[in-house]
Amino acid sequence: xxxxxxxxxxxxxxxxxxxxxxxxxxxxxxxxxxxxxxxxxxxxxxxxxxxxxxxxxxxxxxxxxxxxxxxxxxxxxxxxxxxxxxxxxxxxxxxxxxxxxxxxxxxxxxxxxxxxxxxxxxxxxxxxxxxxxxxxxxxxxxxxxxxxxxxxxxxxxxxxxxxxxxxxxxxxxxxxxxxxxxxxxxxxxxxxxxxxxxxxxxxxxxxxxxxxxxxxxxxxxxxxxxxxxxxxxxxxxxxxxxxxxxxxxxxxxxxxxxxxxxxxxxxxxxxxxxxxxxxxxxxxxxxxxxxxxxxxxxxxxxxxxxxxxxxxxxxxxxxxxxxxxxxxxxxxxxxxxxxxxxxxxxxxxxxxxxxxxxxxxxxxxxxxxx
Ligand code: BGC
Numbered sequence: 154x155x156x157x158x159x160x161x162x163x164x165x166x167x168x169x170x171x172x173x174x175x176x177x178x179x180x181x182x183x184x185x186x187x188x189x190x191x192x193x194x195x196x197x198x199x200x201x202x203x204x205x206x207x208x209x210x211x212x213x214x215x216x217x218x219x220x221x222x223x224x225x226x227x228x229x230x231x232x233x234x235x236x237x238x239x240x241x242x243x244x245x246x247x248x249x250x251x252x253x254x255x256x257x258x259x260x261x262x263x264x265x266x267x268x269x270x271x272x273x274x275x276x277x278x279x280x281x282x283x284x285x286x287x288x289x290x291x292x293x294x295x296x297x298x299x300x301x302x303x304x305x306x307x308x309x310x311x312x313x314x315x316x317x318x319x320x321x322x323x324x325x326x327x328x329x330x331x332x333x334x335x336x337x338x339x340x341x342x343x344x345x346x347x348x349x350x351x352x353x354x355x356x357x358x359x360x361x362x363x364x365x366x367x368x369x370x371x372x373x374x375x376x377x378x379x380x381x382x383x384x385x386x387x388x389x390x391x392x393x394x395x396x397x398x399x400x401x402x403x404x405x406x407x408x409x410x411x412x413x414x415x416x417x418x419x420x421x422x423x424x425x426x427x428x429x430x431x432x433x434x435x436x437x438x439x440x441x442x443x444x445x446x447x448x449x450x451x452x453x454x455x456x457x458x459x460x461x462x463x464x465x466x467x468x469x470x471x472x473x474x475x476x477x478x479x480x481x482x483x484x485x486x487x488x489x490x491x492x493x494x495x496x497x498x499x500x501x502x503x504x505x506x507x508x509x510x511x512x513x514x515x516x517x518x519x520x521x522x523x
Pocket of ligand 1: 191198202205221320325326509
């Protein structure tokens with residue numbers, strides 16, 4: 154195993170307390186079996202999402218928490234191996250031109266013991282499985298460990314994504330079931346490209362994986378754009394801050410592609426007000442600003458040679474922590490303040506801390522120091 158210099162020691166001093174607190178929180182709240190709850194203090198988020206967890210694992214891995222990232226990836230692999238019969242069933246239905254119910258597909262989140270939570274959550278989202286493959290490749294590249302032990306799980310994830318990755322499903326925000334989302338397509342493509350680099354797969358599966366990944370990128374470039382920038386879903390018009398991930402995280406378009414630079418300008422212009430909103434029509438908890446998205450945008454600027462802008466965004470994230478250095482899911486100003494009470498009555502105050510906020514801060518802060 155490679156031993157690297159602890160990246161946290163190279164961070165600007167003003168980010169160090171939050172970075173250290175984030176590391177402690179990720180350690181403290183990781184379940185013994187490897188899963189991270191989305192939030193340890195907000196009942197609806199007491200589950201482990203493949204999306205949140207994979208981004209948390211990326212932050213953990215970047216910050217030197219190799220054993221913790223290993224444990225999460227092993228947990229994901231165990232989940233996927235257990236889910237293999239469900240994947241076989243979905244594939245058989247699709248092959249027979251039957252329409253699976255959303256509950257037939259793999260869920261977005263699991264209980265911490267890796268079993269499914271059966272309820273009416275908006276579960277059908279495939280980006281998490283692509284994001285897992287993407288994060289796994291990055292983690293193994295850092296540690297120098299082999300992908301061998303993950304081979305069966307990688308193959309299951311690839312078979313699933315090849316069959317489902319270009320269809321409609323819910324987006325990063327668990328909304329808009331009937332669209333094909335650009336950030337999701339990017340996660341699918343990045344995951345499939347990572348998988349074929351990670352492990353030898355049966356030849357026909359490798360070919361299908363590359364074909365679906367290429368098709369996803371092609372769809373992004375064609376039907377995923379309008380007026381020269383990316384849009385939230387195919388043939389749509391709206392901008393969503395998750396689009397920054399297409400280049401900044403998933404690398405399926407170059408950072409300096411005109412589509413990417415125009416998208417980031419749209420996000421900066423329409424969604425940034427110190428922090429970053431998800432999208433203009435957001436009403437969830439009144440539509441606040443998300444530390445996860447400020448960190449994501451910081452990764453874009455840091456990797457694009459604009460460290461000053463990256464630092465401004467990370468300074469905003471640091472000041473959005475409370476006096477215990479805990480980061481929330483979102484915070485004011487709100488886009489739709491009238492809708493806040495509805496959510497407060499339904500679920501109580503929003504998630505705080507959100508482990509994804511801490512994981513993404515670590516990922517972004519580490520990006521700024523290489
Ligand atoms: C967000 C998702 C997230 C989940 C758990 C939802 O409200 O929209 O992106 O995966 O919470 O954090």
